[in-house]
Amino acid sequence: MHSNRIAQRLARLFVALAVLVLPQALALAQQQSAVQQGAAQQPGAAQGQPAEVQRQATQPGNNAPMWRDVRSGDINAYQTTQVRGRETNVLIQTEGEMWRRVRNGPVTVFGGWLVVIAFLVILLFYWRRGEIMLNEPRTGREILRFTSWERILHWTTAVVFVILAVSGIFMLFGRYVLLPIFGYTIFSALTVLGKNLHNFLGPLFVVCTLLMVFTFIRDNVFRSHDWTWLRRFGDFLKGRHVPAGRFNAGEKIWFWLGVLTLGIVVSVTGLVLDFPNFGQTRETMQISNVIHAVAAVGYIALSLGHIYLGTIGLEGSYDAMRHGTVDETWAKEHHDLWYRQVMAGRARPASGSSPATSPASAMKEGWKQ
Numbered sequence: 001m002h003s004n005r006i007a008q009r010l011a012r013l014f015v016a017l018a019v020l021v022l023p024q025a026l027a028l029a030q031q032q033s034a035v036q037q038g039a040a041q042q043p044g045a046a047q048g049q050p051a052e053v054q055r056q057a058t059q060p061g062n063n064a065p066m067w068r069d070v071r072s073g074d075i076n077a078y079q080t081t082q083v084r085g086r087e088t089n090v091l092i093q094t095e096g097e098m099w100r101r102v103r104n105g106p107v108t109v110f111g112g113w114l115v116v117i118a119f120l121v122i123l124l125f126y127w128r129r130g131e132i133m134l135n136e137p138r139t140g141r142e143i144l145r146f147t148s149w150e151r152i153l154h155w156t157t158a159v160v161f162v163i164l165a166v167s168g169i170f171m172l173f174g175r176y177v178l179l180p181i182f183g184y185t186i187f188s189a190l191t192v193l194g195k196n197l198h199n200f201l202g203p204l205f206v207v208c209t210l211l212m213v214f215t216f217i218r219d220n221v222f223r224s225h226d227w228t229w230l231r232r233f234g235d236f237l238k239g240r241h242v243p244a245g246r247f248n249a250g251e252k253i254w255f256w257l258g259v260l261t262l263g264i265v266v267s268v269t270g271l272v273l274d275f276p277n278f279g280q281t282r283e284t285m286q287i288s289n290v291i292h293a294v295a296a297v298g299y300i301a302l303s304l305g306h307i308y309l310g311t312i313g314l315e316g317s318y319d320a321m322r323h324g325t326v327d328e329t330w331a332k333e334h335h336d337l338w339y340r341q342v343m344a345g346r347a348r349p350a351s352g353s354s355p356a357t358s359p360a361s362a363m364k365e366g367w368k369q
Contacts, residue, residue, distance in 0.1 A: 067092070086279055086281055087281055087282060090282075093282050093283075095282075095283055095286065096282065096286065099289070099290065102290055103289065103290060103293065107172075107290060107293050107294060107297075108172060108173065108176070111172070111293065111294065111297035112173055112176075112297075114297055114298070114301050115169075115297060115300055115301050115304075118301040118302075118304050118305070119304055122304055122305065122308050122313075125237075126312070126313065129237065131312060131313060131314070131315055132237070132239045132313060132314045132315060133239065133315045134315055134316065134327075134329055134330060134333055135239065135241070135333060136329045136332075136333065137329065138327045138328075138329050138330075139329050140327070141327065141328040142325035142326065142327060142328070143325060143326055143327075143328055143331050143342060144324060144325055145320045145324060145325060145326045145331075146320060146321060146324045148324065149215070150215060150216075150324075151321060151322075151324055153208065153211055153212060153215060154212075154321055155321070156208055157205070157208040157209070157211075157212055160204055160205045160208060161205065161303070163197055163198075163201055164198055164201060164202065164205055164296075165296070165299075165303070166194070167193075167194030167195065167197050167198040168194075168198060168293075168296055168300075169300075170190060170191055170194040171191065171194060171195060171198070172293060172297075174187060174190070174191060175187075178190070199274055202267075202270045202271070202274050203271070203274065205266075205267065205270075206267040206270070206271065209259065209263040209264065209267055212263070213259065213260055213263075216247075216255060216259075217255075219246045219247055220247055220251070220252045220255040220256065221252075222249070222252060223245060225243050225244065225245065225337060226244075226245075226248070226249035226252060227249070228242070228243060229242050229243065229244050229248050229249040229250070230249045233249075233250070236248070236250075241333055241336070243336055243337055244334065244335050244336070244337060244338070245335065245337045245338045245341075246335060246338040247335075248334070248335070250309075254302065254305075254306050257302065258299060258302045258303065258306070262295050262296075262298055262299040262302070263299070265291065265292075265295040266292055266295045266296050266299060269288040269289075269291050269292035269295070270292055272284065272285065272288040273285060273288055273289060273292060314334075315330070316330040316334075
């Protein structure tokens with residue numbers, strides 16, 4: 001009897017719940033049916049888009065499907081534009097976000113630290129070692145090392161390179177370093193100036209790079225004595241004599257890796273970015289921009305060593321490129337193999353000079369003293 005009463009009570013409870021829930025379930029079903037019928041009457045439903053229309057009815061303001069169609073570009077057959085050209089119907093390029101993250105992330109962060117570390121290493125070396133001086137006193141006899149053409153070409157390339165490097169640093173790191181210091185007005189003016197200088201001087205740098213390669217390539221071919229110089233690089237930094245030709249192995253590495261390889265890379269990618277009217281796609285421009293930035297940062301870091309040794313790091317080096325001549329002592333201590341060839345008349349003191357070279361014509365009048 002007791003179990004029968006429990007069963008009866010449970011049955012009554014289920015009946016009560018059914019009476020309460022069933023009307024609500026029926027009302028909800030009728031509401032959904034009405035929504036579906038209304039969606040079917042919309043113009044988009046006839047084109048096979050009932051889901052989108054229903055989403056607008058139940059989630060007004062949700063435009064995610066529309067933006068997915070915009071991103072799809074050529075995939076969407078119904079998307080068109082009045083502008084004709086490559087990628088003109090691509091209003092949103094998803095890959096551009098990846099480019100922005102790479103440029104503002106690894107390229108900017110690691111590139112910035114590379115330049116800073118290179119500068120600090122050179123500064124620390126100069127503080128500990130100082131200028132590498134000549135071991136013997138100067139003789140007063142000057143030997144022609146660079147012709148007028150070589151010096152004009154070198155200084156033109158150097159000035160253009162510095163302007164491009166500084167303006168490039170402004171564009172890549174300026175918002176993180178210069179903007180907090182100068183503020184928006186000054187930073188904007190400097191960036192606009194730097195961008196225009198970068199764009200207009202870029203093609204000139206391409207020409208200078210090609211001329212540098214053709215002018216100096218003959219004397220930058222690696223010889224057997226260059227490997228000895230590399231093994232004794234530490235002796236060179238200590239001011240000890242290491243045999244070398246007209247250019248030592250370090251200068252040859254700078255030529256092949258910096259002037260030739262990185263110079264051509266930044267030149268080609270720079271032209272792609274400088275002249276976007278030759279049918280390049282945005283993806284091509286973005287890839288070129290990343291390669292250009294990476295190569296340029298490496299070029300700048302490598303150039304710091306070249307600039308240091310060519311100015312305050314090595315006694316007499318700056319005079320060679322400024323006046324075109326070096327003292328006989330400097331030639332014997334840093335480029336003895338080249339010095340012997342010049343003195344023996346077996347090599348020209350500088351490419352582009354007169355073929356008839358003798359010890360007397362290779363030196364200024366001071367050799368007679």
